[in-house]
Amino acid sequence: MVDVRYDIAFRLYPYERVQTQGAARQRVPVVIVGGGPIGMAAALDLGRKGTPVLVLDDHEGVGQGSRAICFAKRTLEIADRLGAARAMVDKGVVWNVGKVFHGADQVFEFNLQPEPGHEMPAFINLQQPYFEKFLVDEIRVAQKEGAPIDIRGRNAVTGITRHADHVVLDVGTPDGPYQIAADWVIACDGARSPIRDMMGLSFDGRVFEDNFLIADVKMTAEFPTERWFWFEPPFKNSGQSALLHKQPDDIWRIDFQLGWDIDRKAELDPARVRERVDAMLGAGADYELEWTSIYTFQCRRMKKFRHGRVLFAGDSAHQVSPFGARGANSGVQDADNLAWKLDLVIKGLAPDTLLDSYSAERVHGADENILNSTRATDFLTPKSETSMTFRNAVLDLARRHAFARPMVNSGRLSVPCVYDGMPLNGPDALGGPAATRVGAPCLDAPLDRGFLLNRLTGHFTVLSINASAPDIAEVDGVPVAHVTLTTDRNDPTGALAQRYLGTQPQAVYLIRPDQHVTARWPGCDTRAVTEAVRQAIGKAA
Amino acid sequence: MTLNLSPNIADPDGFYDELLAAHEGLDKAASDALNARLILILCNHIGDREVLRDALAAASKT
Numbered sequence: 001m002v003d004v005r006y007d008i009a010f011r012l013y014p015y016e017r018v019q020t021q022g023a024a025r026q027r028v029p030v031v032i033v034g035g036g037p038i039g040m041a042a043a044l045d046l047g048r049k050g051t052p053v054l055v056l057d058d059h060e061g062v063g064q065g066s067r068a069i070c071f072a073k074r075t076l077e078i079a080d081r082l083g084a085a086r087a088m089v090d091k092g093v094v095w096n097v098g099k100v101f102h103g104a105d106q107v108f109e110f111n112l113q114p115e116p117g118h119e120m121p122a123f124i125n126l127q128q129p130y131f132e133k134f135l136v137d138e139i140r141v142a143q144k145e146g147a148p149i150d151i152r153g154r155n156a157v158t159g160i161t162r163h164a165d166h167v168v169l170d171v172g173t174p175d176g177p178y179q180i181a182a183d184w185v186i187a188c189d190g191a192r193s194p195i196r197d198m199m200g201l202s203f204d205g206r207v208f209e210d211n212f213l214i215a216d217v218k219m220t221a222e223f224p225t226e227r228w229f230w231f232e233p234p235f236k237n238s239g240q241s242a243l244l245h246k247q248p249d250d251i252w253r254i255d256f257q258l259g260w261d262i263d264r265k266a267e268l269d270p271a272r273v274r275e276r277v278d279a280m281l282g283a284g285a286d287y288e289l290e291w292t293s294i295y296t297f298q299c300r301r302m303k304k305f306r307h308g309r310v311l312f313a314g315d316s317a318h319q320v321s322p323f324g325a326r327g328a329n330s331g332v333q334d335a336d337n338l339a340w341k342l343d344l345v346i347k348g349l350a351p352d353t354l355l356d357s358y359s360a361e362r363v364h365g366a367d368e369n370i371l372n373s374t375r376a377t378d379f380l381t382p383k384s385e386t387s388m389t390f391r392n393a394v395l396d397l398a399r400r401h402a403f404a405r406p407m408v409n410s411g412r413l414s415v416p417c418v419y420d421g422m423p424l425n426g427p428d429a430l431g432g433p434a435a436t437r438v439g440a441p442c443l444d445a446p447l448d449r450g451f452l453l454n455r456l457t458g459h460f461t462v463l464s465i466n467a468s469a470p471d472i473a474e475v476d477g478v479p480v481a482h483v484t485l486t487t488d489r490n491d492p493t494g495a496l497a498q499r500y501l502g503t504q505p506q507a508v509y510l511i512r513p514d515q516h517v518t519a520r521w522p523g524c525d526t527r528a529v530t531e532a533v534r535q536a537i538g539k540a541a
Numbered sequence: 542m543t544l545n546l547s548p549n550i551a552d553p554d555g556f557y558d559e560l561l562a563a564h565e566g567l568d569k570a571a572s573d574a575l576n577a578r579l580i581l582i583l584c585n586h587i588g589d590r591e592v593l594r595d596a597l598a599a600a601s602k603t
Contacts, residue, residue, distance in 0.1 A: 386573075393577035403585040 010129055011061040012136045015154035017175050028054050029346050031169060031182040033157050033195055035059075037068070037128065038314030038331040039188035040135040044082045045339030047142055047149035049458065051346050054180070055149070056171060058156035062136075065291050066127040066216050069247055070325035074416035074441060076120040077453055078336045081515070084138040085120065088131060092124030093246050098227040100408055102395040104234040108405050112413070117495035118444040119451040123413060125247050128328065160185070160198050160310070167309050184342060185310045188331075191298075193316035199307060205300020206374065208321065209260040210381050213239075213294050215273050217252050219287035229410040231380075231395055235279035241380055241410070242280065251290060254280065257380065264294050297321045299370045299377075305334075305359040313338055318366035320373040323380065323411030330369050333417060334362050340458065340513035344537055349477050354538030357424050365417035372412045379409035416441045419516060423540070426510065426519030426532035433502040442515045445495040447485065452496065455483045458513045460533055465496065466506035472526040475533035512536055544595035 013035070030046060032039045035057030046053045071088065079085040096114075100107045114122035139149050158177070159170030167185045171178050187195040196203060225246045233242040243255040256276055258267060266272060273292050278285065301318035305311060314331030338358045344350035382388035397404035419425065419439035428438040436443055445452045455461075459481040462469055469484045487497045501507055510519040510532045519532035534540060550556050564572045584593055 389570075389573045389577045390581070393574055393581055396574070397578055397581060401582075404581060407581075 010133045010136075012133060013057065013151040013153035014060050015174055016152070018152065018155070018173065018178060025168075025179050025181055027166065027181040027183075028052060029182070030054065030184045030186065030342065031056060031167075031180065032186045032188055033169075034187065034189035034314075034316070035132075035136075035151060035153075036063075036188055036190065036314065037132050037135065037328050038335050039186070040132060040139065041078070041082065041332050041335040042186055042188065042313060042339050043149050043151070044084070044135060044139050044142060044147075045335060045458075046343055047139065047147035048082065049339070049343045050148065051343045052148035053150070054182075055151040056155040056157055056169070057151065057153055060153035062129040062132045064129075065293060066129070066214075066247060066251070066253060068128040068131070068325070068328035069125050069245065069253055070329075070413070071124050071126055071131060072325060072329045072414040072416075073114070073118065073120045073122050074414075075329045075332045076124065077441075077444065077515070078332055079135070080120065080453065081456070081458060082135075082138060083141065084134045087134040087137065088126055089121065089124060091130055091134075091248050092126035093225055093248055094121045094124055095225050095227060095246065096122070097224070098229065100395075100398075100410060101228065101230040101233070102392075102399075103230075103232050105399065107231075107395055107398045107408065110405070117446050117493055119446075119453065120444070123325070125245060125253075127247055127249075127251070130248070131328070157189075157195065160195060162199075162308060162310065165309075183309065183346065186338065186342075187310060187312045187316050188314050188335075189316050191315040191319045193312070195310065196302070196312065196316055199310065201302060201307065203300055203302055203319075205298055205319070205370070207298045208296065208377055208381065210240075210377075211258045211260065211262050211264070211267075211294050211296055212322075213256040213258055213267055213273070213276070213292065215254045215256075215277055215292050216247070216290040217254060217277060217281075217287040218250050218290050219252060219281075219285065220250050221252075221281070221285065221287070223252070231391075231410075233280070235276075237276055238280060243410075244280070252287075258294070262294075268292055268294060295322075299374050301363065301366045301370065305362055306355050311338060311342070311355065311358065313362075317362070318370070320366075320369050321377050323376040324369075324373055324413055325411070326369040326373055326414045329414040330365055330417075333365060334358075336514045337362055344478065350537040351539065357422065357538060361417075361419045361422050361424075364419065364422065368417055369414070376409045376411045424512075424518060424536045424538065426535045427528075428520055430504055430507050430520040430522055431502075432504055432507055432520060433499060436500055436509070436517055436520075438517050438519060440517050442509075442511055442517060443499045445491070445499050446493050447490045447496070448492055452483075453515065456511055456515050457481070460513060460536070461511045462529060463500075463509040463511055464507075465500055465509075467508050467523045470508070470524055470526045470529050472529050475530050476537075476539070478533060478537060480529065480533065510536070542589050542592050544592050544599065546599065 030053045032055045043053045043055050076085045096112045099109045156172045158172045161168040228244040230242040239257040241257040245253045305317045313334040320326045341354045382391045394407045425438045461481045464484045508524050512518045518536045
C-alpha cells in the first residue's frame with residue numbers, strides 16, 4: 001500500500017464529485033487552498049478546534065519527491081499537539097552527528113545531541129510525502145471523532161473574487177467548474193502560489209545564481225547515520241559542495257552544487273547523475289536512483305501575509321534556500337500561529353484585527369529565516385574573490401582551532417522563532433530564564449508523569465509553578481486552562497525549575513494556544529490574567 | 542572596552558619586520574590567505590563585538 005518509490009505519490013484523497021455542484025453556491029467558514037504539509041496542519045488544527053474547514057487540492061494526494069527531509073523539534077512538537085508526531089518519529093531517522101569536509105579532508109565533526117529532557121528529538125529526517133501522509137492519516141482519525149474537516153482532491157482553484165465579508169473561489173474539477181464562497185481563505189498553494197498571482201501581489205527578494213542537483217538513492221550501504229557535507233568535494237564533477245544525508249527506507253539524499261551555467265536536461269540524464277554518484281560513493285557502489293531533481297532557489301517574501309480575508313502561509317508567503325531546513329519547518333509554525341487566531345475570530349471571540357498579528361509575527365519569523373538562509377548561502381557560494389579567501393581561511397583554521405568551527409556555515413538548522421517585542425505580548429515581570437521569555441515557545445520538560453508540552457493542549461493555559469493559580473476559567477468567552485505544578489512533586493529532573501524559574505522561587509506563566517509564552521509573573525491575580533489574555537487576542541485598549 | 546588606536550606594540554619596527562617576513566616567498570593568493578587567517582585569529586582574540594565594529598570602521602576610512 002505504502003510505496004516508497006518517489007515517482008508514485010500516496011493517493012490519499014481521490015476525486016469525488018461534489019454533492020452541491022450544480023446546486024446553490026455553498027458558503028463555508030474556511031477554505032484552505034493547497035493540501036501540502038502547511039495546509040493539512042492548518043486544517044487539522046482548525047478542525048480539532050471544531051471550526052469547519054474545507055481543503056481544496058489540485059491533486060489526489062501527496063506529490064512526488066522527497067523534497068523537505070529535515071523536520072525540527074518545534075515542528076514535531078506542533079505535530080504532537082495535533083496528534084501526528086508519533087508516526088513521524090517512529091518512521092523518521094534520528095541523527096545527531098555531522099561531519100564537514102573540505103576537499104578530501106575532514107575539517108571537523110559536530111554533535112547536535114540535544115540537551116536531555118525533551119520528548120521530541122532535535123531533528124528527524126523524513127521524506128516530505130510521509131510527513132504529509134501522517135498528517136492526513138491524523139485528519140482521518142479526527143474526522144471519525146467528529147472534526148469538521150473536508151478534503152477535495154482534484155479541485156483546482158482557478159479564480160478568486162474578494163468581497164467585503166467573504167471570498168468567492170472558482171474551482172475546476174473533472175466534472176466541470178463550480179463556485180464556493182468562504183468567509184476566510186488560507187492560501188497554502190506553494191512558492192508559485194496561483195492565488196498570489198491572481199491577486200496581483202508581489203513576492204520580492206533575492207535570486208541565487210546556482211543550481212543544485214538532488215539525487216535520492218536507495219542502497220543498503222554501511223554509511224553511518226550522519227550528515228556529511230563537503231566544501232569543494234574531491235570527487236569528480238561534484239561541483240562546489242556536496243551533501244550526503246540518510247532518510248528512512250535506506251534512501252540517501254545526495255546534493256551537488258552545480259553552479260549557474262548548466263544544461264539542466266543534460267545534467268538530469270540518469271547516466272550523468274550516476275557518474276557523479278559513482279564518483280562520490282566509490283566504484284562498485286550498489287544503488288538505485290529513486291528521484292532526481294535540479295533546483296535553483298530564492299530568498300523572498302510577501303510584504304504582508306494577510307490581505308483582507310485571504311491569509312498566506314508557508315512557501316506562498318515566504319521562500320528560503322534549503323540550507324538549514326527552514327521551508328517546511330517555518331511553514332508549520334505559520335499554521336500553528338494562524339489556526340488559533342482564525343478559530344477565535346470565526347467564533348466571534350476575537351476581533352479580526354487579531355489576524356494582523358499573524359502577519360506581523362510570521363513576517364518576523366520569515367525575516368529571521370531569510371537572514372540565516374542568506375548567510376549560509378553566502379558561505380557556500382562566496383560571491384567575490386575576497387569572500388572566497390575568507391571562506392577558505394575559516395575552513396582551514398577550523399581543522400586546527402575550535403574558534404573557527406562556529407563560523408563554518410553549511411546551513412544553520414532551524415530553531416523556533418521568538419516573538420520578541422510583538423503587539424500581543426503581555427508583561428514579562430518574572431526576571432526568569434531568557435529561553436522562556438515572553439514571545440518564546442515553551443520549552444519541554446519531563447514531569448513526574450509525561451512531559452510539560454503534552455499538558456499544553458491548544459488553549460490559553462495558566463502554568464503555575466510553586467505559586468497559587470489565579471481562579472479564572474475564561475476571559476470574554478475564551479477558555480483558560482490550568483496546569484498547576486510544584487517543583488517538589490512534579491519536577492523529577494530539575495529541568496522545569498531550570499527552564500521556567502531560573503533563580504526565582506515561583507512563577508505564573510500565561511501560555512497561548514500555540515504554546516508561546518505571552519506573559520509571566522512571580523505571581524498574579526485574575527485581573528492580570530484577564531488583561532494579558534485580552535492583549536493576546538488583540539483586544540488591548 | 543574601546544578600540545585602542547594609540548601606539549601599543551613594543552618594538553614596532555621589529556613587529557613590522559615579522560609581519561613582512563611571514564609573507565615572504567608567498568604568491569598573491571597565498572599571501573591573501575595568510576592575511577585572512579591572521580584577521581580571523583586576531584578578531585577571535587579580541588572577541589568584543591563593539592571593538593571589532595570600531596576596528597572595521599577605522600579600517601574602512603581611507
